[in-house]
Amino acid sequence: MKHSGILIVVSGFSGAGKGTLMKQLVHAYDNYALSVSMTTRKPRPGEQEGREYFFVTREEFEEKIEQNGLVEYAQYCDNYYGTPREYVEKQLEKGKDVILEIEIQGALKVKKAFPTALLLFVMPPSAGELKKRLEGRGTESREVIQKRLRRASEEADGIENYDYIVINDKLDECVEQMHSLIQAAHYSPVRNEELIENMRKELEALK
Amino acid sequence: MKHSGILIVVSGFSGAGKGTLMKQLVHAYDNYALSVSMTTRKPRPGEQEGREYFFVTREEFEEKIEQNGLVEYAQYCDNYYGTPREYVEKQLEKGKDVILEIEIQGALKVKKAFPTALLLFVMPPSAGELKKRLEGRGTESREVIQKRLRRASEEADGIENYDYIVINDKLDECVEQMHSLIQAAHYSPVRNEELIENMRKELEALK
Numbered sequence: 427m428k429h430s431g432i433l434i435v436v437s438g439f440s441g442a443g444k445g446t447l448m449k450q451l452v453h454a455y456d457n458y459a460l461s462v463s464m465t466t467r468k469p470r471p472g473e474q475e476g477r478e479y480f481f482v483t484r485e486e487f488e489e490k491i492e493q494n495g496l497v498e499y500a501q502y503c504d505n506y507y508g509t510p511r512e513y514v515e516k517q518l519e520k521g522k523d524v525i526l527e528i529e530i531q532g533a534l535k536v537k538k539a540f541p542t543a544l545l546l547f548v549m550p551p552s553a554g555e556l557k558k559r560l561e562g563r564g565t566e567s568r569e570v571i572q573k574r575l576r577r578a579s580e581e582a583d584g585i586e587n588y589d590y591i592v593i594n595d596k597l598d599e600c601v602e603q604m605h606s607l608i609q610a611a612h613y614s615p616v617r618n619e620e621l622i623e624n625m626r627k628e629l630e631a632l633k
Numbered sequence: 634m635k636h637s638g639i640l641i642v643v644s645g646f647s648g649a650g651k652g653t654l655m656k657q658l659v660h661a662y663d664n665y666a667l668s669v670s671m672t673t674r675k676p677r678p679g680e681q682e683g684r685e686y687f688f689v690t691r692e693e694f695e696e697k698i699e700q701n702g703l704v705e706y707a708q709y710c711d712n713y714y715g716t717p718r719e720y721v722e723k724q725l726e727k728g729k730d731v732i733l734e735i736e737i738q739g740a741l742k743v744k745k746a747f748p749t750a751l752l753l754f755v756m757p758p759s760a761g762e763l764k765k766r767l768e769g770r771g772t773e774s775r776e777v778i779q780k781r782l783r784r785a786s787e788e789a790d791g792i793e794n795y796d797y798i799v800i801n802d803k804l805d806e807c808v809e810q811m812h813s814l815i816q817a818a819h820y821s822p823v824r825n826e827e828l829i830e831n832m833r834k835e836l837e838a839l840k
Contacts, residue, residue, distance in 0.1 A: 547822075553835030572840070579836040585829050590820040603820070610817035613797040613810070615754075622792050628760030629786040633779070 431457075431518040432611055433540045434525045435533045438548030439578040441560045443594045447548060448525055450601045459517040461526045464490065467505040480510065498528070498535035509536070523608055530584040537587075544611045546604065547588040551595045553578075638664075638725040639818055640747045641732045642740045645755030646785040648767045650801045654755060655732055657808045666724040668733045671697065674712040687717065705735070705742035716743070730815055737791040744794075751818045753811065754795040758802045760785075 438444050452458045464480040466487050475481055482490075487506045490496050499508030509526055517524045526536065537543050550556040556578060560571045585591065590607045594600045615622060645651050659665045671687040673694050682688055689697075694713045697703050706715030716733055724731045733743065744750050757763040763785060767778045792798065797814045801807045822829060 549832060553832055553839055556836075557839055575836060575839050579833070579840060582829070582833050582836055586822050588822055590817065591822055591825055591828070592820065606813050607817050607820060610797065610814050613799065613814060615793050615795060615798055618798055621798070622789070625756060625760055626786070626789050629763075629782060629789055632760055632764055632782050633786060 431459075431521050431523045432608065432617060433514060433518060433536065433543040434523055434608060435536050435543055435545045436525060436527050436548060437530055437533050437545070437581070437588070438592075438594075439550065439556055439581060440574045441556050441563075441578075442548040442550050443559070443597070443600075444527055444548050446597065447592075447594060447600060447604065448527060450597060451604055452525070454601055455605055457521075457523055459513075459522040459524045461509055461514055461517075461524050463507055464496070464499075464510050465505060465507045467503075467507075497526075497539055498532045500532055530581055530587065534587060542617050544590075544608060545588040546590050546592050546607065547585050548592045548594050551593055638666075638728050638730045639815065639824060640721060640725060640743065640750040641730055641815060642743050642750055642752045643732060643734050643755060644737055644740050644752070644788070644795070645799075645801075646757065646763055646788060647781045648763050648770075648785075649755040649757050650766070650804070650807075651734055651755050653804065654799075654801060654807060654811065655734060657804060658811055659732070661808055662812055664728075664730055666720075666729040666731045668716055668721055668724075668731050670714055671703070671706075671717050672712060672714045674710075674714075704733075704746055705739045707739060737788055737794065741794060749824050751797075751815060752795040753797050753799050753814065754792050755799045755801050758800055 436444055436448060448460060452460050462476060462478075462480060464482055464487065466482060466484050469475070469479070469481050473479065484506070487499075487508065490508065490510070491499060495511050496508040497511050497514055499506055501507075509528070509532075514524050514526075528536065533545055537545060550559060557571070557575060560566060560574055566574070589611070592600060592604050592607065611617065643651055643655060655667060659667050669683060669685075669687060671689055671694065673689060673691050676682070676686070676688050680686065691713070694706075694715065697715065697717070698706060702718050703715040704718050704721055706713055708714075716735070716739075721731050721733075735743065740752055744752060757766060764778070764782065767773060767781055773781070796818070799807060799811050799814065818824065
């Protein structure tokens with residue numbers, strides 16, 4: 427069953443471990459490409475052009491918007507963030523499954539632009555575990571942790587929009603599970619229109 | 634992620650190998666229960682009560698219908714065929730995934746009664762292969778084969794109603810694939826309402 431790749435949107439609570447999960451997934455299997463976002467915010471120490479983000483000016487970003495060169499974009503704290511369309515489309519054509527990390531509003535925009543996109547929501551095994559992980563980082567103030575938990579609570583309202591839940595308990599198992607959910611998605615009729623059409627034509631011809 | 638089982642409806646072209654596939658699946662993994670249909674037709678030589686079918690009288694069948702004791706039923710050639718509800722519900726409660734083999738009209742009725750049912754459509758790798766398999770049985774007349782191919786063509790119109798396509802090329806691989814599609818289905822939000830509800834309550838409590 428060979429066809430073009432699937433666009434995979436990964437959302438989930440801050441602290442659920444999305445980033446590590448996605449890196450491991452791309453590392454463990456050949457068939458994935460990680461989409462890199464474009465932003466107008468300044469690079470932080472250690473961040474590398476084209477790895478964490480593509481760093482551009484406000485003018486460049488707005489030009490991209492006008493050219494319909496972004497799958498989706500949003501503004502936070504006076505900065506633009508968006509997903510460049512060209513990279514995504516090229517990788518999909520090559521048959522790669524392209525992974526985007528994005529929050530729910532962006533996820534819904536992507537689903538509109540790419541109706542065959544697969545939406546995954548990463549959760550920790552429990553809310554208590556989420557709190558523990560946020561505290562465990564040791565770098566955030568109590569206030570920031572509270573803010574994150576409130577934000578998680580808001581995001582939890584949108585889970586029904588996702589195709590699958592991914593419980594991030596043990597990392598290795600979770601990576602494997604995520605991979606098999608994506609594999610399963612390749613077998614839905616909506617992602618196999620050509621195959622179904624061919625089967626119909628062949629059956630017609632045999633009658 | 635423990636919850637009640639999923640009702641799995643398997644449809645597909647005659648000659649696609651559904652029967653063998655389902656038997657192998659139940660044999661290879663612990664977690665499946667095969668639903669046995671009820672019918673008013675007479676048992677054929679070799680058929681066993683409770684294995685191929687539950688054989689009942691017309692009166693008994695109609696009583697079942699009145700008691701809402703069937704998940705779905707239909708009439709073919711003056712005989713009733715249906716899926717007894719009690720067995721299905723008991724197995725689901727035990728956490729078993731229950732497999733039904735049924736054609737598309739029945740599949741859609743089941744989906745209405747059990748919105749979390751998973752609908753799988755089994756296809757041969759090509760229409761030519763389907764014809765070869767039907768001819769290979771050596772028991773059917775040319776006319777019967779033509780009739781089956783026409784029927785397949787009709788059924789192919791309904792594939793979009795199914796959640797996943799299962800290509801039956803190599804049996805072992807196909808059994809494994811079917812299993813992983815069913816496993817994936819366990820991770821959809823609609824089949825995890827309790828888990829999501831608990832997570833929301835926990836997050837609320839932490840705020």
